[in-house]
Amino acid sequence: MPLPMRIRLPLLHYSTTTALRFSSSSLALHHLYGVRTFALPFLHQRRSFTYVSSDDSDLESDSSHSQPQFVSNTPLANANNNCLTRAPTLDESLILFYKLDPSSKSARVCNPLLKSLLKLGRTDDAHHLLDQMLQPDSKFPPDDFTGEIVFGDLVKRDRPGKGIADEEIVGLVTKLGEHGVFPDTFKLTQLISKLCGNRKNGLAWELLHTVMKLGGTVEAASCNALLTGLGREREFKKMNKLFAEMEEMKIHPSVITFGILINNLCKARRINEALGVFDKLRGKGEKSWIGVEPDVVLYNTLINGLCKVGREEDGNAVTYTALISAFCGVNNIDKAMQYFDEMLSSGCSPDAIVYYSLISGLSIAGRMDDASVVVSRLKRAGFGLDRECYNVLISGFCKKKKRERVYEMLNEMEKTGVKPDIVTYNTLVSYLGKAGDFATATKVMKKMIKEGLKPTVVTYGAVIHANCLNRNVDGAMEIFEEMCSTSMVPPNTVIYNILIDALCKNNNVERAVSLMDDMKVKGVRPNTTTYNAVLKGVRDKRMLDKGFELMDRMVEDACNPDYVTMEILTEWLSAIGEIEKLKLFVEGYRVSSNPSSLQT
The missing domain is CATH 1.25.40.10 (Tetratricopeptide repeat domain)
Structure with missing residues (x-):
């Protein structure tokens, strides 16, 4: 009769010796898969099994449930269908994990265990487990979910008992990066911000460039976080170098990037450099690769900086410009x-x-x-x-x-x-259409096409809107039908809204409803404006069942009613005694399951 297997690891934090008996590492793996609280989240059912060792001695089990026998040679593929009677402690889970044969281990097994260790503040155990996963010849290397767990913990490391020292972060990110696991933009930005907040700009710089070097995704937000930290310490040389690297690596800066640079340069009274950055934003003197428009905040930042300098220096052409x-x-x-x-x-x-x-x-x-x-x-x-x-x-x-x-x-x-470009022609078509000069507007469109410019959804929308404003709804529908049949430009929600509103106002509600059906067929999502226009139309035509159907569609589309919707429905449904339907609608329930007999 084999002796019971006893395992005791000094790394684990437990007060009593844990004694468990298994005939094989496969059975131990099944025990590990049974951990409900600390282990695998994909186990959705609670079942009870008695594990039978080689000497037919039963482990302690829950006597309140039936005890089907579990054979130790059950295939691993069925492990997630075999849970333990009682969830063991985290220490037991670790014991079982370290007993497993390396070939039976995987990131899928390690990740929930790693997550639980980090969550409970057992960082030594977690890092010991992670070190095994990060070995060059590891049989169970980390995956993207491992990265989510680790990087998520790193950004929360300022909580008591959590995380690792700032100096260790770069090494850990490097090791994970060597396995193709990188923090996403949000977490990378958070890590850089925290390091810069702790006045560790050097580490933040190293972290960002490590991810760049290993091929991870780096976006403007992460660079902005580092630029902010560098600007706080007036490290302008590094700021300029990082900005140049962004251009070299085709990391497109945002308007925030330029705002950070200009703000810090202005504060340091390096006004010529700030103006140089502003010129780069506008693409002055070179082919622009940026495609960023300055916003009000950036303009105000520049104004503030220039005015402060202008009080002490004579104005020059660059400053005035x-x-x-x-x-x-x-x-x-x-x-x-x-x-x-x-x-x-x-x-x-x-x-x-x-x-x-x-x-x-x-x-x-x-x-x-x-x-x-x-x-x-x-x-x-x-x-x-x-x-x-x-x-x-x-x-x-x-x-x-x-x-x-x-x-x-x-x-x-x-x-x-x-x-002229497409903007010129769209402006002309819109203006001529609103002025009621449809003949000239049509000529402009034909000339545009002749010049090799294809009408856009804006072009068609301008003509359709102009026709509707001039109560030429039939003409608007003709253009719409031409747009759908001959052009490669699909109508959008705005165009449908214009037509539906015009048709309802023209007392052609049936056609407006058919356009809503057409939207569904073509995958164009209606919005609250769409529903308001057609609900107003069916109310005026006393099409109650259609109104209920539209209310149901609005619920299904998760389209929130606004005050116009509520005004239409409250006035209508209150007048015909269907206020309960309105209550159901407001609460997000279907209203047409019990159709009303009223057709008033």
Whole structure:
């Protein structure tokens, strides 16, 4: 008769010796798979089994349940169907794990155990287990789920009893990275932020570059976290180096990246470098690879920094250019014009960027007379308008309904060799359609196609909307049908909403409902605006059953009602005594399971 197997590992934290008897490591593995609290999460059923050792002695089991016999040579594939009667302790699970043959171990077995150890603060045991997984010749190397567990614990390491020292993080990330396991962008950013917050910029730098070197995914957010830490310590050389590396590795910076750089440079009164970064953002003097538009926060940051420096230094062309661009960017045109006049009186010569910024800002603000004055000054200075400037001027004149100036701009574009683009044509089509000049709008669309430009969803939407505004719903439907049949441009929710609303207002509710069905067929998701328009229509036509059906669809689509929806339904259903249906709808239940006999 074989002696009972007794296992005692000094690494484990337990007060009594644990004695367990198994005939093989396969049976031990089945015991490990039975751990419910600390082990495998994929075990969804609680079952009771008696494990029979080679001497037919039973382990202690729960006598309140039936005891089917478990044979030790059951295949491993069936392990997750065989759970223990009583969940053993975590110490027992570790004992069983270390008894297993290496070939029986896998990341799938290790990960839940590792997670439990870390959760309970048993970092020594967890790291011992992880070290085995990270060995170069390990039979059970880590996988992505291992990474989620470890990196998730690292970002929480500031809790008492958790995690490892900052200095060990880079080594651990390196070892996992060598197995192809990397932190995701969110966790990498958190780790870098924590290291920088602890004034460990060197470690944060090493961590980011380790992930880069090993081939992990690095995005702007992680670089931004490091830039923030470097900026706090005024490490501008490293900030510039990291920014250059981002360009080299095609890590596209965000507007936040530029905001961090400009903010820290301005605070350090390194205004020329800040302006250089701002020029790079705008792609000045080189082919832009960035594709980022400055936002109000960035403009304000630049304005604040420039104004502080400007109080001590005489203004120069570069400073004035940045200030004018920044104030135009935040729609403070009066301040921009003030600096423009000051720039001229100080003898500084504005460049094309200054003129373009002013023209764009004035046009967007609707100050077309002032914009025209700036255009004249631009031409006297020897500059010409580019396509973007022409487009913003045409848009401004369209909004002011100055058709003659629109045609003047178009003729000038043709004379100077600046070809209209899709933005130009969309602006014209929208303007002509709203003005009711459908014949000219159609001609513009045909010319656009002839020029090799394909109409976009914006083009079709502009024409359809213009027709609906002029109560030419049939014409709008013709364009819609042409769009669906001959073009490669699928209609979107906005176009459907325009048509459905127009049809309902034109008392053609049945066709509006059929368009909603068409949306479902084509996979276009309706929104609250869609439902509001058609619910209003079926209410006016007293189509109660269709109203209930639409309410059910709204629930199924998880489309939340707004105050317009509630106003329509409350008024309608209260008047016909169906307020209970409204309550069901508000609570997220179907309302048409018991159809009402009322058709009022």
